[in-house]
């Protein structure tokens with residue numbers, strides 16, 4: 158093992174012909190960390206993951222995963238990682254158990270241990286009662302849970318999850334994250350997840366925002382939000398015009414009306430509210446404090462929202478992703 | 484949580500083995516998957532039987548009236564080993580290019596990201612396809628008596644063994660094709676394009692005696708010939724035939740005048756199979 162980094166990336170690049178999918182990224186993920194790539198479709202998340210999982214060759218740069226070089230020590234990396242790819246990779250003609258057994262045999266797990274681990278992961282992902290069912294009959298969420306269980310079967314040091322919830326309904330998405338959170342409670346697995354849903358990125362200890370093959374910024378979700386600054390405080394009052402005037406005179410804040418609410422931007426919005434009530438001298442009917450979202454962060458660093466970026470450049474990628482989930 | 488506790492105890496260095504035993508287990512598992520999937524394919528099995536049955540009983544019976552076998556030989560008896568080989572040929576090639584589906588439906592990636600060599604995976608795939616293709620011909624083989632081929636256990640075993648070699652050759656060829664052609668719409672016609680001439684040039688459906696030179700040369704460079712001819716010789720060895728019929732319908736294969744013994748023919752078949760498997764492994768890209 159070299160160093161304490163589960164994932165260590167320097168100057169990583171990948172070009173497909175003229176398309177530069179990954180444009181030289183640097184990245185360190187600590188052991189035990191839950192790290193996320195957040196970015197729109199086509200940002201290069203999957204490409205980067207494929208290089209880290211040894212199934213794509215980098216055009217330039219270097220990377221180690223679990224202390225081993227992804228280009229020169231592939232077998233060492235492979236036996237230490239679990240992967241859930243963006244596109245499904247289960248054999249639907251096999252039962253849940255047969256899919257797991259296949260995996261365990263290919264990973265050379267001792268037979269006794271394999272039998273135990275199959276029971277355990279089936280239990281863990283809530284498929285114990287469906288172990289003999291062909292995967293053909295599974296819902297999208299069940300298939301995904303099976304894949305996550307399979308990725309954990311051989312007790313990897315690093316688990317890669319590429320868009321674990323893509324194409325799933327909100328309820329199933331939430332349940333998948335429950336499983337990931339449960340995993341998270343054990344300290345000795347590193348989880349590397351990608352998503353283009355900003356709410357999901359909130360689950361991570363640290364995220365890197367990716368756009369157009371580059372890491373735009375990386376930090377904890379909180380720190381990122383603090384970087385883009387102020388909270389939004391919106392109030393409904395008996396007299397909006399007076400409220401706007403007093404906010405300027407007494408607090409030195411520029412207020413404007415958004416969606417029928419008087420809105421100001423202030424750092425530490427929650428602490429500001431008591432002062433507001435005390436000093437505004439107007440009846441306040443409702444008050445909302447909104448923290449900046451990761452979308453605001455994305456916006457601040459790229460000048461567009463994730464949704465806009467996807468509509469502009471990612472339409473074909475999105476179609477592909479949808480088709481892939483069938 | 485209990486599962487998590489064990490997870491912590493089971494670190495990769497302890498969990499994941501290495502070495503030849505590990506590779507063999509991987510090969511065996513890939514083989515087993517083909518067996519499991521085979522059970523789902525009964526419809527295809529039945530469909531694949533239709534064509535050889537038509538050749539044997541419709542074409543065979545039709546031609547029996549016009550082909551002069553010099554008496555004592557049922558033309559369908561002659562045809563039988565060829566039809567067996569033909570049947571195994573198509574099933575095996577189809578099993579081989581199922582690797583294209585594996586890629587398209589994602590399962591290939593599950594295999595490729597595992598800590599085993601691609602040789603282990605491809606070998607398992609080839610052996611699995613060859614086994615299922617051979618199993619499919621059992622129904623046909625059971626009809627031996629109907630067309631005058633004796634139910635001699637040794638003969639049946641010899642035929643099965645040779646069929647397996649042919650199946651392995653063709654599965655490997657299918658795998659080789661799917662190493663390079665990644666869409667099923669393209670892989671199917673490519674396979675047909677290669678195996679149809681191989682089938683016709685193996686002497687499966689016509690006797691190899693008295694062929695014009697150009698045709699004789701083509702049959703001799705066709706690896707499948709070295710599967711079909713030993714099968715036919717095995718059948719003919721169990722028949723009571725006038726020497727003239729034997730010479731006309733089971734002529735020896737010669738290389739520049741040298742009569743190639745049966746054992747050498749089989750070795751040629753095995754060597755070609757090995758080469759095709761090796762080419763499949765070599766041309767198969769693990770990464771993109």
Ligand SMILES: Nc1ncnc2c1ncn2[C@@H]1O[C@H](COP(=O)(O)OP(=O)(O)O)[C@@H](O)[C@H]1O
Pocket residue numbers: 173176177178196197198199200201202203204205474771
């Ligand atoms: N195999 C490939 N061949 C050519 N271009 C590719 C390939 N894979 C990805 N790309 C391109 O690389 C870019 C990044 O794609 P990807 O890594 O899938 O992004 P993400 O996972 O963030 O949606 C896209 O422009 C995509 O079209």
Ligand SMILES: [Mg+2]
Pocket residue numbers: 199202203204243319320
């Ligand atoms: Mg992706």
